[in-house]
Amino acid sequence: MIDYDHMFFAKIESLYRHIFNSTLSKEIAIFALFILTNFLTNRLLFQAIIILIYILVLYFINRNLTRTLWEVLLATILFSLGRYFPFKFTTPFSGEVEAYKVFGVSFTDAVLLGLLYWLKKSKGHIKARLSFLDLIVGIIVILSIASSYYSPHSEIAWFNLFQLLKLISLFYLSRILFWKTDYAKITIYFMLIYLTLNSFIMIAQKLHNGLLGLLVENYLIKYGNYAQDSPGLFRPGGMSWDANYSAAFLCMGFVFLVTLLVYDSKFINKKFISAMLCLFATAIVISASRGSWLVTMFVTSLIIMVGLFKKKKRPSEYLKLKIIIPVLLFVLVSGGFIVDRFYQFASEMGQSTINTRLIHLKLGFLLSLNYPLGTGPDTFQYQIMSMFEPKEYLFDSTPAHMMLGELLGDFGVLGTLAFIALFYIVLKKFWFSKNQTLSSNAAVRTGVFCMVITYLFLAQIYPLLFSFQISAIFWILLGALYEKA
Amino acid sequence: MRKLKLSLKKLLKKLSLLDYLLAILFVAAISFYFIFFKRNDNIIYIDVFSPSPEWTEDSYPVSRWQTSALKKGDIQYNSFGQKIAEVIDVYKTPWNGGKQEYMFVTLRLKATYNKNVKTYSFNGNPLSFGNDFLLEANNAVLEGKVINIYKTIEEKNAGLKHKKALLTVRYKSQEPWIVKKLLQKTELRDDTQQLMFSIVDIQVSPAKEFYPNWQGQIVASIHPEKSDIVVKMEIPDVECSEYNCFYNHYFPLAIGWDFPLEFGDLTVTGSTIIDVQYND
Numbered sequence: 001m002i003d004y005d006h007m008f009f010a011k012i013e014s015l016y017r018h019i020f021n022s023t024l025s026k027e028i029a030i031f032a033l034f035i036l037t038n039f040l041t042n043r044l045l046f047q048a049i050i051i052l053i054y055i056l057v058l059y060f061i062n063r064n065l066t067r068t069l070w071e072v073l074l075a076t077i078l079f080s081l082g083r084y085f086p087f088k089f090t091t092p093f094s095g096e097v098e099a100y101k102v103f104g105v106s107f108t109d110a111v112l113l114g115l116l117y118w119l120k121k122s123k124g125h126i127k128a129r130l131s132f133l134d135l136i137v138g139i140i141v142i143l144s145i146a147s148s149y150y151s152p153h154s155e156i157a158w159f160n161l162f163q164l165l166k167l168i169s170l171f172y173l174s175r176i177l178f179w180k181t182d183y184a185k186i187t188i189y190f191m192l193i194y195l196t197l198n199s200f201i202m203i204a205q206k207l208h209n210g211l212l213g214l215l216v217e218n219y220l221i222k223y224g225n226y227a228q229d230s231p232g233l234f235r236p237g238g239m240s241w242d243a244n245y246s247a248a249f250l251c252m253g254f255v256f257l258v259t260l261l262v263y264d265s266k267f268i269n270k271k272f273i274s275a276m277l278c279l280f281a282t283a284i285v286i287s288a289s290r291g292s293w294l295v296t297m298f299v300t301s302l303i304i305m306v307g308l309f310k311k312k313k314r315p316s317e318y319l320k321l322k323i324i325i326p327v328l329l330f331v332l333v334s335g336g337f338i339v340d341r342f343y344q345f346a347s348e349m350g351q352s353t354i355n356t357r358l359i360h361l362k363l364g365f366l367l368s369l370n371y372p373l374g375t376g377p378d379t380f381q382y383q384i385m386s387m388f389e390p391k392e393y394l395f396d397s398t399p400a401h402m403m404l405g406e407l408l409g410d411f412g413v414l415g416t417l418a419f420i421a422l423f424y425i426v427l428k429k430f431w432f433s434k435n436q437t438l439s440s441n442a443a444v445r446t447g448v449f450c451m452v453i454t455y456l457f458l459a460q461i462y463p464l465l466f467s468f469q470i471s472a473i474f475w476i477l478l479g480a481l482y483e484k485a
Numbered sequence: 486m487r488k489l490k491l492s493l494k495k496l497l498k499k500l501s502l503l504d505y506l507l508a509i510l511f512v513a514a515i516s517f518y519f520i521f522f523k524r525n526d527n528i529i530y531i532d533v534f535s536p537s538p539e540w541t542e543d544s545y546p547v548s549r550w551q552t553s554a555l556k557k558g559d560i561q562y563n564s565f566g567q568k569i570a571e572v573i574d575v576y577k578t579p580w581n582g583g584k585q586e587y588m589f590v591t592l593r594l595k596a597t598y599n600k601n602v603k604t605y606s607f608n609g610n611p612l613s614f615g616n617d618f619l620l621e622a623n624n625a626v627l628e629g630k631v632i633n634i635y636k637t638i639e640e641k642n643a644g645l646k647h648k649k650a651l652l653t654v655r656y657k658s659q660e661p662w663i664v665k666k667l668l669q670k671t672e673l674r675d676d677t678q679q680l681m682f683s684i685v686d687i688q689v690s691p692a693k694e695f696y697p698n699w700q701g702q703i704v705a706s707i708h709p710e711k712s713d714i715v716v717k718m719e720i721p722d723v724e725c726s727e728y729n730c731f732y733n734h735y736f737p738l739a740i741g742w743d744f745p746l747e748f749g750d751l752t753v754t755g756s757t758i759i760d761v762q763y764n765d
Binding site for chain 2: 116120134137141142148152155158161162175
């Protein structure tokens with residue numbers, strides 16, 4: 001007779017031992033506790049106390065303040081814990097900046113400053129060198145300062161310059177810290193945990209056909225964002241107010257997991273990968289975000305084709321991957337809905353179509369002709385209102401739904417070239433690096449490369465450049481990719 | 486030159502990536518300080534009219550509960566507790582029987598002058614004639630349009646001459662209970678107890694009405710109940726531009742124009758201005 005009770009307790013015991021034997025597992029367990037606190041309170045004072053406790057407990061576990069602060073920084077970025085301002089707060093230089101943009105900056109700022117101070121104090125950790133890339137970053141910073149100075153919306157431009165500098169700081173921090181493998185591991189684990197939780201919430205919201213009433217949900221949009229575009233279709237956004245934004249982030253995670261699967265990486269347990277892929281795919285489909293669908297399909301097929309081409313995997317092996325079946329079934333079942341959404345996307349009628357993106361590119365180009373240095377970071381949406389007739393921007397003043405348009409408008413032609421040069425140098429360095437071996441690390445590096453590419457594609461469809469959370473992750477990945485390549 | 490190159494190379498070798506990041510942040514902080522925080526704040530004066538003068542669905546006058554909350558001396562503070570705007574003057578004009586009111590508000594602002602685009606901005610928003618304006622005072626908010634910008638308070642009054650006016654208005658065919666109530670009135674004061682006008686003389690005569698008789702001739706008749714009223718009133722302060730003079734900043738005083746009387750408990754309509762005389 002089998003003693004089921006005994007087996008159950010034995011399993012629990014082994015799990016307990018597993019968690020409390022390695023520092024990484026302990027850190028993840030503490031991260032899970034930290035996430036739980038987000039479901040219990042959203043009072044700023046309590047959150048500040050929770051963050052302090054989180055720092056203390058982590059430091060007690062790993063005895064490494066740099067690592068502790070990095071993890072807390074990541075947690076505050078992922079869970080947008082910047083709300084030490086009341087709802088309608090405008091910073092002295094934020095001007096007309098929307099409230100949600102002011103969210104997600106403050107706790108992150110404090111931890112970031114603390115980390116920078118600690119890094120400067122403890123010199124032993126740093127192993128890095130100067131390169132041509134740093135010159136390009138310097139040029140970007142100087143051009144951004146110039147564009148903010150000459151901006152017709154100087155308050156907003158300065159505020160967003162401040163955001164851009166934070167992103168650049170994260171780029172440098174990841175370059176400084178990621179020479180130790182553990183940092184890369186914990187960063188990616190945290191990101192995947194966040195995405196898994198978000199997909200669960202998105203699926204639950206879709207089943208409930210509305211918000212669930214959790215404290216982590218964003219209450220700005222009660223009936224689902226874009227309800228005016230497609231009435232009757234509730235688009236769940238999980239913890240974010242924007243379904244497109246959540247789907248874009250999930251798309252990056254999906255692509256990373258597919259790479260791990262194709263390259264047979266042991267970075268994460270294969271069962272977990274399959275489960276997460278199913279979850280992410282479902283969440284991406286129900287988000288009804290057409291841009292994310294397109295990019296997911298495009299990049300996934302690219303990865304599979306490269307896998308075939310480089311003989312990492314044979315065609316017959318792909319069929320063995322059980323993940324493909326549920327995803328295919330799901331796509332086929334919801335096929336009519338997907339075709340319908342794509343049909344809208346390709347039409348010239350209404351907003352949020354391919355036409356909109358091309359118009360934003362044109363507007364960005366016209367702005368760069370009038371303002372050679374640009375109108376200042378993230379001021380595209382304000383300047384088009386003063387420069388063009390409403391019909392020219394389709395009666396909707398939004399940030400450019402195309403990164404090139406946003407860069408041209410905000411930083412002018414020179415700034416755009418500098419940004420492109422920066423991305424090009426990083427991607428080129430990876431592409432031509434010779435250490436693309438079959439090791440597990442190589443798979444992770446390729447996964448990070450794919451995530452960066454995915455972000456760059458997505459940014460041509462959605463306004464992601466100044467969306468702090470996803471951009472922060474992108475700049476961290478960009479820095480890691482450059483140093484690790 | 487060679488020495489300089491060598492020392493520069495040595496310095497670059499010593500610098501770490503973190504130093505480079507800190508240098509970038511330092512340059513940005515210095516620029517923030519000198520370009521942004523060191524900008525000169527100017528005290529300027531603006532007039533705001535609420536709601537927007539265009540008659541759209543959003544431009545109904547503000548409800549009375551809101552207008553009565555915004556008072557002279559209300560202050561807007563920024564997040565650091567600094568005073569950035571102060572209400573110097575509030576004028577109200579009733580609408581819809583006094584349920585809602587048009588508001589003219591004069592504000593003293595701490596505004597920033599942008600040398601590049603040559604405009605003032607307040608709390609991050611550009612100040613230009615016709616721009617939307619939002620005041621978030623400690624007591625109430627006001628949304629409206631900027632209708633005047635002055636550098637000094639003297640400039641505010643320079644364009645307008647203040648005069649006294651003697652106005653004669655005829656109110657036709659008034660019911661007897663209106664006449665009875667009107668005869669008790671001597672003056673009108675606003676909510677700050679400032680005199681708006683005082684009634685000098687009221688002449689009541691039976692209402693004359695004209696209509697065609699059975700032969701098609703127009704004949705005059707005397708109404709048995711209704712009265713025509715001619716009211717002479719003295720307005721202590723009217724504002725005159727180069728074309729016209731205005732009562733309560735808003736109503737043009739021109740012969741032939743309306744001048745409805747709006748006391749708290751009495752409204753007299755059916756008016757025509759028949760004479761205006763000014764004393765400087």
